Amino acid sequence: MREKIAVLFSGGKDSTLAAFYTLSMGFEPMLVVFSPKLEDSYMLHKPCLSLTPLQAEAMEMKLCSFDVSGEKEKEVDEMLNHLKKLDIDGISTGAVESEYQKQRIDYIGEELGIPTYSFLWHRNREVMDDIGEMEVILIKASGYGISASDVGKPFRIYHPYIHPFLEGGEGETAVLDAPFFKKRVTIEKSEIKMGKDTAELLIKKASLAKKGVQHGKKGI
DSSP: OOOEEEEEOOSSHHHHHHHHHHHHTTOEEEEEEEEESSTTOSSOOOTTGGGHHHHHHHHTOEEEEEEEOOOTTHHHHHHHHHHTTSOOSEEEOOOSSOHHHHHHHHHHHHHHTOOEEOTTTTOHHHHHHHHTTSEEEEEEEOSTTOOGGGTTSBOOOOOTTSOTTOTTSSEEEEEEEOTTOSSEEEEEEEEEEEOSSOEEEEEEEEEEEOTTOSOOSOBO
16 A cells, blocks of 8 residues: 655645655655645745645645644644644655755654655756646746736746745746646636735636646636
């Protein structure tokens, strides 16, 4: 029997790769979404979490979701308490370079007595190559070098001073398709919400489609 691994999932490029790597390593991934109430969570991704059920179905992976406060440090204990409820043998994270996030996930693993896996950790070149194989869009711009006109468009490296994986919080992404997806996610209706220093894509309608087809029958 394969070990069940909770993949901390947001629908973005890093956590989607973490799900793929977890599957490739022979584990049984279970996607776990934590939805923070606050916009500026230190640990968690906020935008477009409504897409995660479609992404999970496209990957044919089980998904479970929990609400958390999003408050610094408090959210870590909340994540720990929610993960205690699950029958899991380990935790997988999409951390690339954030020591803050990795240390707290490792803490959660120690408290639960299970291993943690960060398959993307400091593997920049390989991660970049794998991201290039996926259909990734920018869903939030919140840093210098990225503008509202980039939101909703394919993810790319925007500025030489911006971290290639947006590790400085300059933006957020969503994955619509990948080689291991059985179907692709199609955004049918959306709008851009402007903030003081941010621009965010709000998904109004999305669906699953067969590969190469633009519209599907099942949506949100």
